[in-house]
Amino acid sequence: MRELGRRARAAARRVALASTEDKNAALRAMAARIRAEADAILAANEQDLAEAKAKGQPASFIDRLMLNPERLEAIAAAVESIADLPDPVGRVLARFERPNGLEIERVATPLGVVGVIFESRPNVTADAGALCLKAGNAAILRTGSESFRTSLAIAKAMGEGLEQAGLPADAIRLVPTRDRAAVGAMLSGLDGNIDVIVPRGGKSLVARVQEEARVPVFAHLEGICHVFVHGAADLEMAKNIVLNAKMRRTGVCGSAETLLVDRACADTHLKPLVTMLLDAGCAVRGDEAVQVADPRVTPATEEDWRTEYLDAIISVRVVDGLDEAIRHIESYGSHHTDSIVTDDVATAERFLAEVDSAIVLHNASTQFADGGEFGFGAEIGIATGRMHARGPVGVEQLTSFKYRIRGAGQTRP
Amino acid sequence: MRELGRRARAAARRVALASTEDKNAALRAMAARIRAEADAILAANEQDLAEAKAKGQPASFIDRLMLNPERLEAIAAAVESIADLPDPVGRVLARFERPNGLEIERVATPLGVVGVIFESRPNVTADAGALCLKAGNAAILRTGSESFRTSLAIAKAMGEGLEQAGLPADAIRLVPTRDRAAVGAMLSGLDGNIDVIVPRGGKSLVARVQEEARVPVFAHLEGICHVFVHGAADLEMAKNIVLNAKMRRTGVCGSAETLLVDRACADTHLKPLVTMLLDAGCAVRGDEAVQVADPRVTPATEEDWRTEYLDAIISVRVVDGLDEAIRHIESYGSHHTDSIVTDDVATAERFLAEVDSAIVLHNASTQFADGGEFGFGAEIGIATGRMHARGPVGVEQLTSFKYRIRGAGQTRP
CATH class of the missing domain: 3.40.309.10 (Aldehyde Dehydrogenase; Chain A, domain 2)
Structure with missing residues (x-):
């Protein structure tokens, strides 16, 4: 897990500096790889389904877990649609000139590494990874145990798409183990290599994440x-x-x-x-x-x-x-x-x-x-906290900012 | 401490809804009370100084702790200058209309309750309390032990100023004990009644806050x-x-x-x-x-x-x-x-x-x-994290936002 964090941090630096064109090319390549590997993904899903049924999971759970060609095509199309969104990185959020002639810009930058912890919904692997990449972030994805094989197959296709576009596959990685300790490691922040955690799932998952996370969390516990x-x-x-x-x-x-x-x-x-x-x-x-x-x-x-x-x-x-x-x-x-x-x-x-x-x-x-x-395109969730993101968390909310100052030799009196 | 948190939360609700005029009237009344109570504040400072000298604190420490009429006037003037800043609450940060006619606004709101933990610099009591109030937040202030009497006298004047303007004195409270356990209680978030912690002081203080806080922190550990x-x-x-x-x-x-x-x-x-x-x-x-x-x-x-x-x-x-x-x-x-x-x-x-x-x-x-x-007016510190605030943390960075949507009976298809 620690190695996963280190590699994500290095990849985050690269995707933070990637051009809009390269990020969009990667998203389109990911969609193409998901389509090309449909057989392998659906076969992995068959195995997940068989195990879930053997464990006696309820029909609603099986339905959420189940992929078919139509659902997989919807997943690929959703990744493509994220390529069509405006790039949230590099937006000039404010610009002002000071009396001494300094030109100050506040400009959107990526957040860094986003950890996403979700229950057994195969589409989240693709959606969350694609949204994080669009905002110039690396993503570490932890799926529910029951969709592990399916998510791994989807994540493999995403990694291939990244590499086809010249970006590091480490920018979107599924936690490669079903070991439950991995969640705790993510909540601790992986030695400072996770900047924010997004839980997607039921109230017990969100409550655990909010209780235990040592890094910021974008989430809502419930919608009353x-x-x-x-x-x-x-x-x-x-x-x-x-x-x-x-x-x-x-x-x-x-x-x-x-x-x-x-x-x-x-x-x-x-x-x-x-x-x-x-x-x-x-x-x-x-x-x-x-x-x-x-x-x-x-x-x-x-x-x-x-x-x-x-x-x-x-x-x-x-x-x-x-x-x-x-x-x-x-x-x-x-x-x-x-x-x-x-x-x-x-x-x-x-x-x-x-x-x-x-x-x-x-x-x-x-x-x-x-x-x-809201017109934000896809969202990674809805946040009810007051820090950083609030309401629908789309690609814009997955960015931070910095100040760029252009001078002509100014020194401070 | 828990009661302090509950009262701050209740006060935060009231100052969040206070008008610009009422907040500015309170800031000016605080400055007036600081001036009116100069003798008591300086007498308290004398006691703090005597104790610090008896403990053998170095000259640079004594100098930072020391107030005189000029320095106290500068503190009062700084509080007044915060009244002159634009109100960061209620700013419309974005506005867009959807194809279905819904008008969506993103509007700045207060953060809630800000916990400020600082070393023995008497001016921070006034500066930090005033900045938090301007942004519609309540503040819980924890001063270094050596400036406790001085800070308490200043906080008393600030509370009286709040009440003169019809706002709750609980909106700016100094932790009323030198007990070191109070810092740990603040870092735990006081039962959810502190939304963010701002440490102001040396590296060891900031490192402890970043390590132990269970709530978001606006800080920089160092400036290399x-x-x-x-x-x-x-x-x-x-x-x-x-x-x-x-x-x-x-x-x-x-x-x-x-x-x-x-x-x-x-x-x-x-x-x-x-x-x-x-x-x-x-x-x-x-x-x-x-x-x-x-x-x-x-x-x-x-x-x-x-x-x-x-x-x-x-x-x-x-x-x-x-x-x-x-x-x-x-x-x-x-x-x-x-x-x-x-x-x-x-x-x-x-x-x-x-x-x-x-x-x-x-x-x-x-x-x-x-x-x-930057033209932001006073700042509560400089943040190097990527979450929420980054760079100088002035009154704008002490706000959050929400979405206001105005419709004409729209329902979602």
Whole structure:
């Protein structure tokens, strides 16, 4: 593992200085190698699948692990699409001239070495490696044990693509062992050779990484997202947004888990919203006022307000106006994504200013919490921390910066 | 300590939402309270000084600790000057509209709670507290034991200023004990109630903080800054820049510690540069070629290339062109501030691109590595890490950001 770290650091230096053309050529070559080695990758996946089935893994797990020609083509196409993104390295973020004539530029630079720890989803090997490379970083990838053979075959194709473009294969390396101690080594930072860790997976993985990592982490532990239907909300708009925020996809981190309804409009809005959700197949857990609205509502406990269901379940509460809504969100939320529905602009602006979440919305669904929807292209995850990256972590968020100063012989008085 | 953390978190929420006017009113009220309580602060300083002298602290230590009316007025004026800086919170960092009509803004927000750990310099209590407040953050300040009474008196004045402006005194609190265990508690993050630690002091303090902190750290361990005199350098410009970079002030982190001279100009430039430094009272430690240039040069050891002298000493080496200069800087430097002197623009651009330091300069002195010289106003320190803040850490670098999205009822397909 230590050797892996050293080699990644050396490779990071080379890809940091690589031209946009070379990086994009490498990404396209990687996609081509993934396509060329489809048989070997799918054969490795067969072995992983056989082992996972023998271990009695559930059908949903097997489905996430399974590759077929269509899925593998989607993986190759995703790598290619990252070549089409603008290069985030070298962007001039600010430029100013000082009275003494010094010209100062703040310019985007790579972060260094990114460690990505993920569960058994074969596509992450390609996605994460490609995003890191685009931002001029080296990547050390640790896959879940069950997709080890598949990920190794994909990583081999990526390394070949790098070398075809004259870049070091060490810039994207899969940890070459299923040994669980490797995760601990990555969390310790590999002698300073990992600059940031990105965990991709369930809450227990993210919690372990956040607890144990000795290097910065870009992650969100959970997405307890709220929709607040304010007293001045249009009912039809509120129904559309709430239904979409909860039910479009229930398993994504941007799905709504709690609906807050302003007491000022509860008489007119609460019952239609609750009935709509129930009729759409969503279980509703509510406070007393909500239970009155429909007999199918079950009581919500204190625990419900803190729960990310990731399922067709929602907790619903009546609150006394904006201030109580904000207090609820700040007390129980996870600073991920929260939305207000209202026709009152001043109220909306207070919500947007005072809710301390990575993403705050006015009159839009929480399911827009996604790098693609922001126009960032692919993302490596969504971060709820306040350090460095926040919200969707795309290629721009995988960069740092430095100051370049051009003078004409200036000395400091 | 845990209660201190909880109270800081609550105060952070309030100052995060405070208006620019209220924050500036608080800063001006703090300056006024510092002036009004000058007698008490100076009396506390007398006690600190008496104890430090009794302990046999050296004269340089006593001088840093000592306040007098002029120095205290400078502290008050520095707090006032922070009121005059633009408010970094609420700046719109990016704004874009998506094809579906969603308007997305990236807007600057406070970081939260900043922990500042510093040695016995009374002014840091005021400077650091004021900078954190300007950026909408709460600050927990830990002073060196020897300036405890002075810092407590200054912090008391700052808290009164906050309250006069209707803001919580808990937004700037000095750790109210000299107990050394308090530092460990801060480094652990106080139950998640410290978001970032800024150490201000010598190398041993910074090393301990970087080693033990469980939260992000903005710091530089050392400033091993280089000046590379390239073959195409103008000799007079090189002499001016080298003399300034080394000798203007030798004790600051941006002072040059190593001079690299291109073999291509060694015949003409090396001796004048070395003689100038020696004549200015700077000891020169050099490789063999440098020793030949002047009999007063002593041999440099491998250790010299890694040493931050912070004194009138410089190590000098002849290198084979740009590539060897960059290799030397990347091998021995501290990624702080490095400068090239050359009339060749292409060479300068390669240096600016390839040297991986927070600040890289062309034809200018390394002593410009300072937030004031960048026009950032006061700084809380200089960071050499690549996460979040890099280079001078002024009020802008003490902020995070979030995404505000304004819609008209959009749902995600």
